Amino acid sequence: MTTTAAAELIARSNRLGADPRNTNYAGGNTSAKGTDTDPVTGEPVELLWVKGSGGDLGTLTEAGLAVLRLDRLRALANVYPGVDREDEMVAAFDYTLHGKGGAAPSIDTAMHGLVDAAHVDHLHPDSGIAIATAADGEAITATAFDGRVAWVPWRRPGWQLGQDIAEIKDANPRAVGCILGGHGITAWGDTSEAAEANSLWIIETAAAYIEEHGRPDPFGPALEGFGPLEPAERHAKAAALAASIRGLVSTDRPQVGHFTDADVVLDFLSSTEHPRLGALGTSCPDHFLRTKVKPLVLDLPSGAPVEDTIARLTELHSQYRTDYAAYYKAHASEDSPAMRGADPAIVLVPGVGMFSYGANKQTARVASEFYINAINVMRGAEAISSYSPISDAEKFRIEYWSLEEAKLQRMPKPKPLAGRIALVTGAASGIGKAIATRLATEGACVVIADLDLATAQNAAAEIGTADVAIGVQANVTDEVQVQASVDAALLAFGGLDLVVNNAGLSLSKSLLETTVADWDLQHNVMAKGSFLVSRAAARVLIDQKLGGDIIYISSKNSVFAGPNNIAYSATKADQAHQVRLLAAELGEHGVKVNGINPDGVVRGSGIFAGGWGAKRAAVYGVDEDDLGKYYAQRTLLKREVLPENVANAVFVLCTNDLSHTTGLHIPVDAGVAAAFLR
Structure with missing residues (x-):
């Protein structure tokens, strides 16, 4: 049951987390202290409710809170072994949990428990981090906040930082919060x-x-030749670059991408100072854990040809990998x-925008937001001073922290x-919808392509969010629209690995009834x-150099000669x-x-619903409602074929289990002897 303190905490967290000016996605944490009844003793007990590890303030619910006994948490001060062993305190939090404890306590739990205030917020606002870096x-903190905000020098999050802030x-006593050097802010209050x-x-x-004291051009004057391309030109260039960049950044493991040409990015890349600032890297731990310590920044002007851009990015990528390995070697123990x-997580291309990468679309998109x-x-930092992030040594201590590694190992x-x-x-x-749904269920990002945009978008929305599926x-039959759909995949997800040629229609007519228009329509589609589609893909x-799959949804009619079906079967x-070629x-x-050769997929089929079913039923002398049963009875297995059966075959073809299979046609027809492959 949610207590008043916890309910107030959730509401406050959701308000703060809903505004990106206050904190980034999944960044920061909030807490509340209060009293509840101990179910064992019936006596009041002081508790700390704090956002658990990995949660997001904007969407926080009760399940995302860690609940700890405040007396036991504070008593850990008596066994604190010192800053060199402070990571041990995280495991000790388990001994202070109230009941099952809720979510796993984060590293910042000590800050919330040790600070003597009923309510504490730790946030990562851009404006606060600008002063922190x-x-x-x-000195700016002392001036800007009239003594009501204290300065805390950079320290890696943990028990000692909590003690420092306390x-x-x-x-x-006048302070309502503090600026954490290189990191963010913490504030407190007697009430939520x-x-x-x-x-x-x-x-x-x-x-x-x-705003009041900052320079008007913190990034310096415009860098000639590095300004934004016109929207159509930069989107076309982004699509032309996307596959090659994804191939580069997937050297260690396949990555999903995200592209943005937001004004803030284009403005930054058009400035004289962006090479220097890019090389300094990010500072807030939440930032560089998602963006890596530094981005890869292209050093060619906006108008550089695509071929030259790819060649230079290839060189810079090689150097980036060398530099990152040196960074690791210099600081690893x-x-x-x-x-x-x-590989880099952020690639910046002047005049075009930012490509960001991660294990999935959400991770890639969030990396973009963090950069x-x-x-x-x-x-902000350059406007009022000069940007001075934490050192690479400190970044390494966060990036390769044993606690961070443990969190990664716990991921599903x-x-x-x-x-x-x-x-x-x-x-x-x-x-097609069954295939797209199955692929998304198995972890793929999916582009739903169909004749009608609204229908495609509705189908995508049924499958998942825009981080999972989009409709185009x-x-x-239109070369321009086909290329546009492939470009949409590149700009939405960074690349393409799997193409399913499923679009089709059928007209059930005899040879003499089939017109040239009928023939052309079916062959065109x-x-x-x-x-x-295959050529564009x-x-x-x-260009990606990552391999991939192209799958054709053909038909048992590709090898079976049936009546009144010449154009479709041909x-x-x-x-x-085409599969073999x-x-x-x-x-x-x-x-x-x-390829996959289905037969008689009646239920859920757009082709059968569009008149094909009625005509085939007439050919075989059965009611249209019984067509699926009729097809089933003529098979060896006596089973009706459903869209999901075809989707299952597509899934199997693109898994590692069939990594050595190509040029194959898989029958999904419940056994039609006349269509056996020879």
Whole structure:
């Protein structure tokens, strides 16, 4: 049952976390102290409710709170072994939990428990971090806040930092909070309302001070030739670069990408100071844990040709990996975790924007948001002083912290298709939607391509958020629209790994009834359309150098001669041979090309619902409602084929279990002997 103190804490946290000016996603923590009844003794007990490890303030619920006995937490001071062994205190928190304790306590729990205030907020506002990372931040703090905010020199989060803040609060009775050097802010209050008001006052006062006293051009004058390209030109260039960049940053492991050309990024990259500031890296631990200590910054002007840009990025990427390995070697000890990877998480391209990367789309997007936070921090610090982040040695102590490593080890095992990006045509309904849904369920990011944009977007929304699926309009007979759908995948998710040629239609007519228009329509959609999609996708897969899969949803009719079906069956045979041809051509690039031959997928099928079902039922002399049963009875297994059965085959084809299979056609027809492959 939620107590009043916990309920107030959740409401305050949600308000603070909803505004990005206050803190970043999953950053910061808040707490409340109060009294509840001990269910064992029936006596009152003082408790600390604090946001648990890994939670997000904006979406915090009761389940995200850690609940600790305040007396036992504070008694840990008697066994504190000193700053050299302070990490041991995190494990000790388990002995102070109240009941099951709720969420896992974070490293900042000591700060909240030791500070003598009923309510405490620790936040990462851009304005506060700007002062925290200014070269003379301590002096600015004394001036800007009229003695009501104390300065705490940089210290890695932990028990000692909690003690430092508690002592500074006791020594400064006027103080309502403090600036944590290189890091963020902490504020407190006797009530939840007072703590929130103090937090907001610090944030707003810092922003007002920077606005009033800051230089108008903190990043220096514009750098000639590095200004933003026009929107259409920069989006086209971003799409042209995306596959190659993703291939580079996936040297250690496959990454999903995110692209933004936000004004704040383009403005930063058009300034004379951006190379110097980029090289200094980020400072707040929440920032560099997600963005890596430094970005990769292209040093070519905006108008550089794509080929030259890729060549230079390749050189810079090699140097980045060398520099990162040197950073690791310079600061690692015998007890340090192994180097996790030397690829950048942020790639900045002047005139175009920012590419960010992570194990999944959300991680990549959040990395982008954090680097925008870092740009805002650098702007503020440079406006009033000079930007002075914490040292690389201290960054390393955070990045390769044993506690951070333990958190990473607790993360759930990735799903089979995690890190893969799929484009499925004709995916707003039927077989295509089932395929897209299965791929997303298994961890892939999915682009739903269909004739109608609204239908595609609705299907994507049913599958998941924009971090999982997006809908795009694509008439596969139109070369421009096909390329646009591939570009959409590149800009949304950074690349492409898996393409499913599923778009199709059918007209059930005899030879004499089939018109040239009928023939052309079916061949344009399925034969020409598959060719156009495969060609556009192959360019990406080759540029990425990560391999990939192209899968054709063909038909048992590609090998089975049935009545009144010449145009459909002929174009399916065309698709079937495209599989063989492309498997032979693309194998050297690690791209597998396979096909699936379904039969009689009636339920949920857009083709059957569009009149094909009625005509096939008439051919076989059965009611349309019984067509699925009819198809089932003519099979060896006597089972009806559903869209999900086809989706299962697609999933298997693109897993590691079939990593050595290409040029294959898998029947998904419940056993039609006449369609056996020979």
